[in-house]
Amino acid sequence: MIGPMVRTKLRLFQHRIRGCVTFSTEQPKVVTVGIDFGCKSLRIAIMDSLVPHVINSETGRFTPSYVTFMQLNSYVPYEWGLQHLDNVGKRVAVGEIAKRQILRQPSDVIHNIKKLIGKQFDDTVVQEMRKKVYFKIIEGPGGEALVGIHGMQFSPVDITSAIFQKLKDIVLMYQFHNELQAVISVPAFFDELQKEHIKSAACKAGLKLLQLIDETTAAALSSIATEDGIVVVFGMGSGSFSATILRVSPDTNIEVITQLSDPSVDGDQFDYALVDFVSQQILELHSVDIRGDIYAMTMLVEAVEQAKVELSNKSEVTISIPSFSTSAQGPVDLNITLSRLEFENLVDKLIGEIKSKCQSVLEDAKISANDIKEIVLIGGMSRVPKIQRVVCEVFGQNLQMKANPEEAVVVGSAIHAALTAEDEQEITYNMTPLSIGIESSQGIFTRVIPRSSAIPTKQTVKIPTWLAYGERKPVKVFWGEHVMVQHNVLLGEIEVIKNQSSHYGCADLELTFEVDKNFVVKVTAKCADDESSFFAFPIAKEDRSKENVDKAVKKALLDWKMSGREIHARLKNLGWHAMNTLCDVLYARKDELPDSLYKEAAQVLVDLKKSLDGDGDGDVDVLRASVLSAKSMESKILNWLPLSDDADSEYRDV
Structure with a gap:
């Protein structure tokens, strides 16, 4: 008798290595991240195989530095973007959700909190800020600057902690980890108190702070x-x-030879100059003074910020807001054209200060x-x-x-x-301190066994090769982390000979890598149905030393921009494969395809060939688009059916 079926829940964790996503039941342990905490927006970058990647939030590659509080039963489009605060019975909204609320209730949205960190209430910066923002800035028991919202008081550390928690959630959505080790950037003019407050906010958010930079x-x-x-x-x-x-x-x-930082000259000053100019224009054109209208000013500030950004790429922009305000004659529509030259004249004094500094x-x-x-x-x-x-x-x-x-x-x-994390990490004898891989096209290092893999370990990789009978295929095995094999250590070379004459053209070369506890790399190579070949390469103790490992990691980190070559090489391999398959499909159906579809497919091949013939640092986006077009055309040709003469008979009513 078969017993009852037992169901178990299996949790899979996402792993990313050089953009390739895999899943396993093993949870990643630690990840190192960098955080840029800005006044208007913040960004977080994660290290993926020693290559920094800026992580996307719901708004793209940045998160607005806006915070607000919402009722527990309120509806928001991004439910996952809220954090619960049980002690106040409300939810904290950070980022785009909070920024959207500023047009509805400007006094309930906190921003520019970075300017308040470590500041006393009577500080000049705080008093100037009080004149420009609509949320409450109040004096605390010790004279410190606090923010007031919904009848509650919060310190800048509390608000900053909520922002850091949002970044932590973004990383967890990207890739699950037990612990986040972070380096947070701060302005050069931050004093020790301000830095301590940043550290407190990071600790409160559950980040392990490695250092401030x-x-x-x-x-x-x-x-x-x-x-x-x-x-x-x-x-x-x-x-x-x-x-x-x-x-x-x-x-x-x-x-650092010399340095000058000045928080009194910033991008907000440019915004204020534009806001004053547009406000004066509205007063002259419509006889309406909007300076006391909190909602109109909030909309104007947002429109002006967008216009300032667009003027970096355009010679002229139009600031347009329908039903912007009201006058004695009725609703006022804002529609003002601003040229780049006018903008530069408005901020000429500020730019003069910058030049002088x-x-x-x-x-x-x-x-x-x-x-x-x-x-x-x-x-x-x-x-x-x-x-x-x-x-x-x-x-x-x-x-x-x-x-x-x-x-x-x-x-x-x-x-x-x-x-920093690499300096603190000790070399252990049960893990591979560097990666083991092979040389692919254009001298790119392709990992087979990634660094920090537990040993003994075993991995198999299949490589498509085009070999004739009796042809030899050399494969070089390397030890290191750099994207280019010339900067890594050559362990040895294996040679595969195709002996089976029954297989022509493309055949899979199967390589099995195994690392034992003595750090000997054993490689088994097999081409198609041929017999296996065995090779062994010991990793020298000197190459495994802490000094050489740190040197290899540092070199790979500083040359992280070369990772684009690896991506380009991968796309090229996909491109050649896509072109070959499209040619085969097109040739097989050339007599039955209509001329229009045949010419369209031929043009796709021409565009793909042009992209593939580019240099190794060509435009990745163009190449990716060409490969996708070829795959789409291949599917289109395979699914194309000729029109039947009695097609109508197939759709007769039953």
Whole structure:
């Protein structure tokens, strides 16, 4: 007699290695992340096989730094984006959900909390901020600045902790982990009290804080020079301005020569100048003063911010808000055209201050503009064309946008987190300290056994190969982490000979890698139905030393941008395969396809061939689109059916 069926729940955890997703019952243990905590938005980057990846939230590659409180029974479109606060009987909404509420109830949405951290209520920055925001900023028992909402008081640490918790949830959705080790970037002008408050917020959110890092140092790490040289990091976001001159080297030694940070000059000042200009225009055109209308001003601030962003790419924008306000004549529609030249004239005084401060930094460094090797931009305001021209005039360099200004800090923070975690990590004898893999096309290192795999371990990989009878296929085995095999250690080379004449063209080469407790790599190679070949490569103790492992990891981290070559190589392999299969399908059905479909397929092949013939650093998006078009066309041809003469008879009424 068969007993009752027992059902067990099995939880699968998601693992990501170089963009490839797998699932297993083993929960990942620790992940290192970098956090860029900005006044208007924040970003988080995770390290994936020593390559930083900025994680998407519901709004894209950033999360708005907005916080509000909502009733427990209130409906919101993103239920998972809320966190429960049992002690106050409300839910905390962070990010886009909170930002959407600002148009409904401006006084209930907290933002720019970064400016309040570690500040006293009577501080000049706090008093200026009180005039610009609509949520309550109140004085605490010890004279500190607090925020008031829904009749409750919260410290900036509480609000910041909720924001960090939101980032933690984003990482957990991306990949489940037991523990998050984080490096958080802070402005250079933050004092010790402000830094302690950031640490408290991180601890409260459940993050293991490895270190705080200056935003300028993080930016330099994200775009470090290949040779020794002097780098200028110019940063300007919504909350502050900074200009730093550093001496950097490939081994991550960063020396600050001189630095100037000023929270009184920031992107918000540009917004205020535009808001004042548009408010005056409305007063002159419609005889309506909106400065006392909290809802109209909130809509105007948001529209002005968007116009400022668009003017970085356009010569002219239109600020348009229907039924913006009301006058004696009825509803007022806002429709004002603003040119880039007008915008630059409005903020000319602010840009003059920026230029003066940059010149002061260069003088303090006692160097000339000719000594500067590279300029790194950080912050959204650094995209403004007039600001870029000023930076070039002072520091005498043509800007090369090697990194996204909005993501340079978070990428550098993630790299620093990985370096810090690597320094603390000890070499154990039951795990592989580096990866083991093979050389693929264009000298790309393809991992077979990833680093930190428990040993003994065994992995099998299949490689499609095109071999004729008796042809030899050499395969090189490497030890390391760099995306290019030339920077890794060659363990040895195996050679596979195709002996079965019954198989022509493409055949799978099956490689089985096994690492024993003595760190001997055993490789079994088999092509089609041929007999297996066995090879063994011991990993030298010197190559497994802490010093050499750290050196290999550091080199791979600093050359993380080369990971794009690996992605491009993978796509090329897929592209050649897609082209071959499409050609076969097209040839098989060439006599029955209509001319229009045949010509369409031929054009898809031409476009794909053009993308495949590009260099190794070609446009990945273009190549990916070409591969997808080829796969789609292949499916279209396979599913195409000729029209039958008696097709109508098939649809007769029963």
